[in-house]
Amino acid sequence: MVFAELSVRLNDIGYKNWLKAGYCLVKLRDGLQGFVKNEMRDFHQTLSRKNPQLRKGIQCRQGCKPRGNQFYDLCEQCKTWKEEILKHHTSRDACVHWGNCRPWLWSTEYWEMAKAYMPRGQLDIPGPEKCDAAALLNLINFCDRFNFINRQKVREVIKSRNELMHSCEMRVTPQWIVQYERKLEELIQELKHVPEVTSAGQEMRELLSVDWVVHIPGQDYVDGDESQFVDPEVISTVEAEILQESLRELYLKAQEDSSANAQQLQELQKLRGFIEANKDLKEQFHNQLLQVDNLYLPADLLTNQESKRYKQEEEHDKEEGYVPQKKKKTLV
Known part of the structure; x- marks a missing residue:
């Protein structure tokens, strides 16, 4: 049966709670996307208008980009954008993941600027619609555009999210869920002016109140279980x-x-x-x-794999009738 294994997994209360908590993050993300998009688009326009250098509307012509997490030889426009991003960062000691960004697009794409305030791994994320909750929450926490939100409430949810995602057992206790729900409620109250977040909050309350049961055709259930079916x-x-x-x-x-x-x-x-x-x-x-x-x-296994691959390539080259130049072995 298609969902028989899922039904068995849901017999584990801790795992079921883990999934419920994750589902809340999905709902929170959905509620935040439009709000964050509008705020960051307006923020980008404000910076472009107020800064004399940025107001010129000059675009990067040399394709500036970071090497790892560092910049070298930035053009004047990208240098100014970098300074603005740092100026509006709420933590002077935090690591800024410049590798998330395509700096040559900072002048025209608001989301390329926004990604500097997010965790690593956002380079190919084109907009808030493709972000997870962690990315959006970190943006709200680290960009002072959102100073009107109590940052402690945001950090509490980020902390719970990290506990959830880094749980080796993929289980959480009922007590943890109670504290988690409280933190979510407090953050939702901070954003009660955002209709999508308010709506997401209602959905979270409903899903947390239901004991998830997956209906498997042919199995018997106790009367009343139908109300718990998801x-x-x-x-x-x-x-x-x-x-x-x-x-x-x-x-x-x-x-x-x-x-x-x-x-x-x-x-x-x-x-x-x-x-x-x-x-x-x-x-x-x-x-x-x-x-x-x-x-x-292990590094030695990788080396052996690379050597084997190069040997196969050389044998193939000889079969084709020519002797290849010696290749430099580069481990990726």
């Missing part, structure tokens, strides 16, 4: 989105760190073990797990 397609989609986000964070951590620490390896092993233990998830996330696993292969 569309299995909805739960399955949310589950996939949350697991995908966890995998993505692991991948970004692995890319950023040259060597995996014990905690990262533990998170990866737990997540891999959980997915591989569930046939439906294993099939769905097979390629993503391979992509993450490859980043943790």
Whole structure:
């Protein structure tokens, strides 16, 4: 049966709570997207109008871009935009992920500027519609355009979100859920002037009050369970989105760190073990797990793989009738 394995997973109260908490983040994200889009578009226009250098409307002609997380030889226009971004950052000590941005578009694309206030991994995200909740919440927290919002309320939700996504067991307790719901309510009150957030808040309350049950045809249920039934397609989609986000964070951590620490390896092993233990998830996330696993292969194994590949290429070249130039081995 298509959702039989999902139904079994939902018998675990801790996992069910984990999914519910993740679903709340999805709803919060949906409620924030339009609000953040309007605010940052207006903010970009304000900066362009008030700064004399930016008011000239000059566009970058040399394709300025960061190397890693650093800039070298910025043109005057991009340098001015960088200064403005830092001026409006709420934390002078925070790491700004310049690698999120395409600086040559700062003059014309408001979202390229907005991404400087977000966590790493946003380079190919074209707008708020493709962001996760963490990206939008960090933008609100680190850009002073949102000074009218109590930043502590935002940080509390970010903290809970990180606890949720970094949970090796992918389970949370009922007590944790109670505290989480309180933090969400406090943030929603801060944004009660945003209709989409208010609506999202109502949906969160409703989903947290229901004990999710997936109906499997042919199975018997206790009378009254029908009121707890949730569309299995909805739960399955949310589950996939949350697991995908966890995998993505692991991948970004692995890319950023040259060597995996014990905690990262533990998170990866737990997540891999959980997915591989569930046939439906294993099939769905097979390629993503391979992509993450490859980043943790020992250096000598990678070297052996590269050597084998080059040997195969050379043998192929000889079969084609010519001797290739010696190739430089570059590990990616």
